[in-house]
Amino acid sequence: MITAKLPHIFYGGDYNPEQWPEDVWRDDMRLMREAGVNLVSVGIFSWAKLEPRPGQYVFDWLDRVLDLLAENDVFAALATATASPPAWLAKLHPESLPQDAEGRRYSPGGRQHYCPNSAAYKERAAELTGRLAQRYKAHPALALWHINNEYGCHVSECLCDVCAARFRQWLSARYKTLEQLNERWGTAFWSQRYDAWDEILPPRKAPTFCNPAQQLDYKRFMNESLLALCRAEAEILRKHTPKVPVTTNFMGFFKPLDYFQWAQALDVVAWDSYPDPDGVPEERIHAACAHDLMRSLKGGQPFVLMEQAPSQVNWRAVNAPKRPGVMRLWSYQAVARGADGVMFFQWRASKAGAEKFHSGMVPHAGKQTRVFSEIASLGQELKKLDAVLGCRVEAKVALVCDWQSRWALEQDSKPARLDTVRHLRYCYDLFYEQNIPVDFVQPEGDWAQYKLVIAPVLYMLTARAAENIRAYVNAGGCFVLGYFSGIVDENDQVYIGGYPALLKDVMGLSVEEWRPHPEKCVAQLPGRPEEIPCSTWVDVVNVKSAQVSAVFASDYFAGKPALTINEYGKGKALYAATLLEPSWMAWLMSGFIEQLGIRPALPAARGIEAVVRSKPGRQFLFLLNHNQKPETVDLGPWSGKELLSGKTVQGRIMLEPNGVAIVERKK
Ligand code: GAL
Numbered sequence: 048m049i050t051a052k053l054p055h056i057f058y059g060g061d062y063n064p065e066q067w068p069e070d071v072w073r074d075d076m077r078l079m080r081e082a083g084v085n086l087v088s089v090g091i092f093s094w095a096k097l098e099p100r101p102g103q104y105v106f107d108w109l110d111r112v113l114d115l116l117a118e119n120d121v122f123a124a125l126a127t128a129t130a131s132p133p134a135w136l137a138k139l140h141p142e143s144l145p146q147d148a149e150g151r152r153y154s155p156g157g158r159q160h161y162c163p164n165s166a167a168y169k170e171r172a173a174e175l176t177g178r179l180a181q182r183y184k185a186h187p188a189l190a191l192w193h194i195n196n197e198y199g200c201h202v203s204e205c206l207c208d209v210c211a212a213r214f215r216q217w218l219s220a221r222y223k224t225l226e227q228l229n230e231r232w233g234t235a236f237w238s239q240r241y242d243a244w245d246e247i248l249p250p251r252k253a254p255t256f257c258n259p260a261q262q263l264d265y266k267r268f269m270n271e272s273l274l275a276l277c278r279a280e281a282e283i284l285r286k287h288t289p290k291v292p293v294t295t296n297f298m299g300f301f302k303p304l305d306y307f308q309w310a311q312a313l314d315v316v317a318w319d320s321y322p323d324p325d326g327v328p329e330e331r332i333h334a335a336c337a338h339d340l341m342r343s344l345k346g347g348q349p350f351v352l353m354e355q356a357p358s359q360v361n362w363r364a365v366n367a368p369k370r371p372g373v374m375r376l377w378s379y380q381a382v383a384r385g386a387d388g389v390m391f392f393q394w395r396a397s398k399a400g401a402e403k404f405h406s407g408m409v410p411h412a413g414k415q416t417r418v419f420s421e422i423a424s425l426g427q428e429l430k431k432l433d434a435v436l437g438c439r440v441e442a443k444v445a446l447v448c449d450w451q452s453r454w455a456l457e458q459d460s461k462p463a464r465l466d467t468v469r470h471l472r473y474c475y476d477l478f479y480e481q482n483i484p485v486d487f488v489q490p491e492g493d494w495a496q497y498k499l500v501i502a503p504v505l506y507m508l509t510a511r512a513a514e515n516i517r518a519y520v521n522a523g524g525c526f527v528l529g530y531f532s533g534i535v536d537e538n539d540q541v542y543i544g545g546y547p548a549l550l551k552d553v554m555g556l557s558v559e560e561w562r563p564h565p566e567k568c569v570a571q572l573p574g575r576p577e578e579i580p581c582s583t584w585v586d587v588v589n590v591k592s593a594q595v596s597a598v599f600a601s602d603y604f605a606g607k608p609a610l611t612i613n614e615y616g617k618g619k620a621l622y623a624a625t626l627l628e629p630s631w632m633a634w635l636m637s638g639f640i641e642q643l644g645i646r647p648a649l650p651a652a653r654g655i656e657a658v659v660r661s662k663p664g665r666q667f668l669f670l671l672n673h674n675q676k677p678e679t680v681d682l683g684p685w686s687g688k689e690l691l692s693g694k695t696v697q698g699r700i701m702l703e704p705n706g707v708a709i710v711e712r713k714k
Pocket of ligand 1: 196197200319321354360361392402405
């Protein structure tokens with residue numbers, strides 16, 4: 048359970064009472080009760096109202112809001128309000144505004160206009176956080192701390208002089224000497240050698256590619272600078288309220304922040320999910336994938352869906368509403384995949400400001416609306432799910448997701464652009480379609496619980512990661528590695544002597560060259576006539592000990608392996624030298640998955656998502672019908688109470704279009 052104070056699925060949204068006169072607040076409370084709301088995120092953008100002038104704090108309005116919430120049995124995820132500094136900060140401290148790679152300062156007037164290394168911002172944010180914690184530490188409404196908001200969302204890097212100075216300190220702690228830095232950055236290239244620390248700058252606009260190791264270190268540095276802000280606030284909060292969990296809201300696969308690192312600083316992972324209703328099924332699979340990532344960040348611990356749109360957003364070119372039933376269906380998708388909270392942006396649709404056309408749980412048109420009635424019935428319905436709290440999703444398959452490798456891979460000057468998330472999705476989808484749960488792991492993480500671990504592309508391979516992989520396979524694990532992997536070390540320096548460098552013996556092969564984006568490329572299985580379309584990449588592989596499972600049948604690399612398998616220790620290591628057409632890959636993997644004893648929650652049926660959450664002694668099967676027609680699903684071994692209808696089910700179950708069922712297995 049995330050907090051003993053609130054032993055239910057969290058349900059609510061961002062609550063911005065400062066945008067409304069106080070008489071509206073009473074109406075809010077009435078409607079929150081009607082909608083079964085039990086938690087709201089308060090004060091996320093309230094800094095200017097809490098501290099209208101430097102050092103002058105005004106808390107009485109927030110006192111009243113929190114008191115009202117407590118009276119109405121609604122808890123608060125109280126924000127530290129540091130995501131949008133007041134206008135006076137920029138006026139007093141223009142250097143607190145972030146600067147882009149071309150030396151331009153951002154202006155205030157939007158949000159997130161702060162440099163993460165600005166002393167003024169840090170001091171003022173810490174002061175405000177401390178005062179909020181001090182004032183509300185014993186307030187009965189306080190259940191959770193919401194630190195800042197979506198760190199890095201609009202401004203993920205600042206390249207100002209203050210950051211430059213901090214970057215040099217960061218580098219000197221990392222490399223100790225300039226000689227080391229020159230060596231690791233490979234500055235013998237293009238006369239980039241540094242002779243004094245103050246010659247080093249952030250990777251600002253340069254005539255052509257900046258040094259890749261410099262770029263990579265700057266990404267690390269910025270990630271850590273933002274994380275330091277979050278940690279500083281968390282530390283203040285924990286000092287005052289050691290028992291109140293702290294969180295901030297993540298953004299799925301958001302590239303600039305290494306969320307595996309970030310999750311360590313928080314008590315609970317929370318994230319914001321905004322699939323485009325016009326982009327199904329792609330968008331809903333992506334949401335599932337990101338939910339699974341969020342669940343994985345803290346070793347399977349339940350997370351909170353902190354924001355989703357009640358209906359449409361305001362920031363796409365075309366903002367489609369969620370059709371009837373879709374908000375409910377996608378909310379249950381989050382719960383199925385490990386969420387113990389279903390929250391929205393935002394409670395009441397704004398009257399003014401840039402987000403006035405973003406949907407709210409209470410629409411402009413009021414409570415007699417489709418959106419509010421769907422919101423209210425979901426809130427009441429979720430009360431039936433207390434038993435699901437704390438349940439886990441048990442996966443036997445893991446995908447390797449490494450932000451560091453992704454940063455390095457997706458920089459400029461590569462053989463071709465490769466997108467890490469696209470590669471993760473290629474693999475993820477194979478399992479999603481089969482109702483086989485997947486976790487995400489780091490290359491140096493503990494993989495003992497997984498039967499199958501896949502690294503679709505692991506361009507950067509550290510010595511520790513290579514050791515981890517070797518030990519995993521040696522002990523009987525099954526590991527799949529994709530092309531263009533094991534190419535560089537942590538400084539983006541190439542391993543000499545063939546790829547995948549430190550894993551050549553484990554994979555039983557060596558790669559000598561590649562052909563990105565091959566034209567009309569096909570592979571074949573030995574002794575079979577079918578041509579399997581391949582895309583994106585061809586690694587030209589020389590096998591040593593590996594067995595060849597498929598070969599290329601076109602171009603100058605015809606006859607070279609497309610897919611191999613190597614026995615190593617007690618385990619197996621597979622290598623994919625290309626991207627096989629997905630249905631072929633699924634077919635090739637299916638036998639393998641079965642051999643490994645990896646079973647789906649239920650056999651696949653198009654548009655039906657099936658996921659199991661469990662805890663000792665209790666198991667729940669979530670069934671989601673994404674199709675626009677009723678579907679009958681064979682429950683196989685599952686029989687027991689269906690939580691939403693209260694009926695006992697067995698054999699088959701009928702799901703309405705966008706319908707949901709949650710079956711608890713009879714003991
Ligand atoms: C999120 C943000 C919210 C709101 C929402 C709109 O990124 O955290 O404050 O702007 O998007 O969709």
